[in-house]
């Protein structure tokens with residue numbers, strides 16, 4: 001390899017090497033030019049001195065701007081004062097590649113730029129340290145989930161995201177014309193995952209889900225990455241234990257990640273069993289803790305626990321917490337009614353500090369008659385769901401599953417204020433660009 005990746009420079013001290021990358025920073029200091037060169041593996045400081053490169057090359061270097069792509073040759077020197085990796089590359093030759101980056105960039109993105117400017121310039125913001133750290137960490141998390149699923153012999157599938165059924169209620173559906181028919185962008189792939197339990201066993205998917213969210217909150221996107229899993233023979237308790245094991249596995253790996261250490265140095269890996277609060281208890285707790293709903297009043301049994309109070313509750317508890325046994329009717333038709341008390345459902349959301357809900361899970365209704373009854377109660381036309389209903393006619397078994405919003409977990413683990421920073425190109429109520 002002719003070009004040495006930045007991350008390998010520490011192994012090349014006092015050697016002459018060639019590197020290539022982009023100029024992350026450019027700074028003049030008297031007769032010296034300090035550069036920070038970025039490649040996909042890291043950042044390294046470089047210095048250009050007139051006497052090491054000669055007058056012509058120094059003139060070239062004087063015109064360098066931030067984000068210009070370059071190839072350079074230099075000697076690797078150990079230097080404790082150098083930021084990033086304690087290395088300074090003493091440049092002996094330098095070539096801007098193809099073009100100089102426009103100097104306007106300096107004025108376009110500044111530390112005090114507002115969120116709308118930063119979102120308009122997202123394609124350039126993504127070159128920054130913080131945004132690229134977040135994207136790398138997100139990749140790390142996705143891998144950890146896949147590793148965990150594979151360690152439990154799950155099969156990954158990719159159901160279509162173009163559907164003709166709703167999963168989470170009509171108010172957040174994105175509808176469009178599919179040739180001569182009406183169709184929607186999927187809100188969840190759960191129903192399709194359930195259809196392969198009888199052949200593939202435990203299954204998962206990592207796919208976008210779409211929600212036409214009309215309220216602006218710091219944790220709602222209109223398109224997000226949904227990690228969903230369904231497991232045959234799992235009853236409610238099995239589901240809770242599975243989610244605990246998965247979260248512990250993912251958090252344990254995350255804690256080793258240097259990016260997490262940078263963003264959230266005090267993060268703790270939770271231990272089993274997680275805190276559990278039933279919906280009914282949570283309504284009481286909210287009152288005890290003085291946490292009111294958005295209307296300024298205390299929530300009553302039967303009220304939806306919205307983002308604000310939900311987050312305040314879990315912040316107060318201070319560790320991942322299952323919120324369980326919601327009143328029947330508060331959650332969708334496919335969640336199983338509790339056999340001892342059919343007034344509540346075998347459902348559990350996992351809440352984490354700083355975000356609130358990151359997982360919605362439940363045992364699924366496996367009884368044909370109850371399922372049809374629940375669909376009627378919700379005013380759903382059962383016809384488009386014939387394939388889902390068929391699962392209850394041909395060898396129905398107890399089963400459970402869940403959906404986790406990847407961006408919400410990134411937001412929670414990295415202590416981000418807003419979920420928009422957890423995705424490459426966020427889709428929000430007022431934004432689908434770039």
Ligand code: ATP
Pocket residue numbers: 168211213219220221222223224226357358359360361403404405406407408
């Ligand atoms: P919320 O009450 O916050 O709107 P939800 O109950 O609608 O969440 P579910 O339908 O249970 O959420 O979806 C499963 C998971 O998908 C959630 O726990 C969350 O992590 C994620 N999720 C849901 N809606 C969004 C969204 N609009 N943006 C980002 N993630 C979402």
Ligand code: MG
Pocket residue numbers: none
């Ligand atoms: Mg919602």
